[in-house]
Amino acid sequence: MIEDGASTAAIEQAARLLAGGEVVAFPTETVYGLGADAGSDGAVAKIFAAKGRPSDHPLIVHVADASGVAAFASEVPAFAHKLVEAFWPGPLTLILHRRDGIAAAAAGGQASIGLRCPAHPVAHALLLACAQATPPVAGLAAPSANKFGRVSPTTAGHVAAEFGEELLVLDGGPCRVGIESTIVDCTRGVPVLLRPGVLTREQVEAACGEALRSPDDMDGQAPRASGTLESHYAPNARVRLMDAKSLQTALDVLGPDAKQIATYSRAILRTRSDKVLRRRMPDDAQETARQLFAVLREFDAQGVGLIWVETPPDEPEWEGVRDRLQRAAAG
Template identity: 50%
Template sequence: MPDQPKQPGGTASRDSGHAPAHGQIDAAQIDHAAALLDAGELVAFPTETVYGLGGDAQSPEAVARIYAAKGRPANHPVIVHLAPHGDPRYWVEQWSADAQRLIDAFWPGPLTLILKRAAHIPPAVSGGQDSVGLRCPSHPVAQALLDAFSARRGGHGGVAAPSANRFGHVSPTTAQHVRDEFGSAIHVLDGGASTVGIESTILDLSRGFPALLRPGHVTPQDIADVLGAMPRLPDGSDATAPRASGTLKAHYAPRTPLALLPFDALEPLLAAARAANERVALVARASRAGHWADADGVHFIAAPEDPHAYARDLYGLLRALDRANVARILIEKLPDTIAWIAVNDRLGRAAAAFEASESE
């Protein structure tokens, strides 16, 4: 039998997005939220990546409530979140040495592993597929909730939790973002702002080789350092890959139209907006923005130069720009490098939502 996953303090602590102390959340609030989950209700809770909309992963009815609340297609799988002392082997058909190595390195933290689903786990959580996505978050509020819920289920409780927002829209990184989406309809545990800011890396191990399905804070090089080989990267040619959260072409989109282009291609759009007396937002590196940073009618945001800082701020920025009274959001395309792969992925999918609507 494989070893149990390492607890906090392993190599995951090198940069896994551990959250600060959870403020005013006390044991009674955690117990109340666990009781709601136990009764089949939904609870929004913080993780180091984004806030999740949680339900009992082994209850098809609770999972259906998640899909209904989000407006999410029922064939789009959700990730099962496990307590630090949970046993991921309970959820899978067969364990692997690669899975154990990655768990030892990155759990708790922002890495989701896709493995073959055990027969006793309802297929609803996997969108009907024979695989399942598993993750152990590092946020202390998430861990407390998962521990409390798992205890109610004999140590085998898991919480299915996609991002706590309407399907396809910008993910939430604060409790207020969740309330902005759902009002008082969803019980929310407020654990402060997420420190990673974008969803977990998703790595498929269900087919006998590692394949990156969604980039995130844990990079392909991080994975290669553990496994000794670079995972297959997403290039659109992996026809046998399982469906995974957040991998649709159009996703993570604000409500304001968004264009993602090299800065040289943004300048004609900025000039056209000025000629039309149209107010637009510009998100670009300060070194490229030039006179546009101070131009009339341009709401300029200096883009972070560091990919982790950009990721942490991204969703909050997009939500703020939705409130900024601009006709369009213009974003400078980022370097096409492995370091920027996760932010490029989120921005590309956000822009694709509007490319699709413009071509219809």
């Protein structure tokens, strides 16, 4: 059921359910999350079961503020403190060394854990209410509120359509960021970018005072992290990325026979078929990020079999959008 996230009664109801080991969906500025008590392995197991997600694929734990880090992390390097000061609350997840015996299921059994402080008033109110619940809940493990590997939800309606009326969904309106958080691994002495988001590399580097490494730069295996599988964020339709010229050529070749195709492009495309769905991609990277998952879900709802997307520009501010589209196309 969908409840108004601005309602104190709805927040208190959600906090009671979470303290009792149940699962609740709630909004963040990035996407809607499917939350459970991060400290309860039994509650976390319900997230994995609901999503159909492998239990060794770690979840991100959401905390109310920077003081919540101490409940889950055993150490925080100086550059990570700088990132917290610069971007929390906000769309940044830090991978830190996990405290022994804490949130093992949420971490997928790893010695590290992903932590984030969301910048959404409903999420913040819920986290505060959970901290005062009986028993208290220090943080919420909350992956995106969708079936594993599929398109992330950016409205309460998306969540309800996926999981049905039995799940409590706190409605906080459409997500203003629209793609998941940037993930930085802080467990290896230097910052390592595991997943790009709307925060650019330059912003992160300026804040922490160090160059961002990639996993390929480092010796040893990177910690597993949410949303870093090759195939992810995929709609039911097959996604293909191509440049504007190739996209137009493909439409020209099919001519009036084109059907069950949707296009999402910055270029204005011509088609001789009235069965091609066309949506214009914004010229602004942040606006594209905000609407991307909703557009993919809309195309799925229209029953198309193919989604042809113009490849985003190879520019820093587009890195997060490119990442999500490349993973969607890999599916």
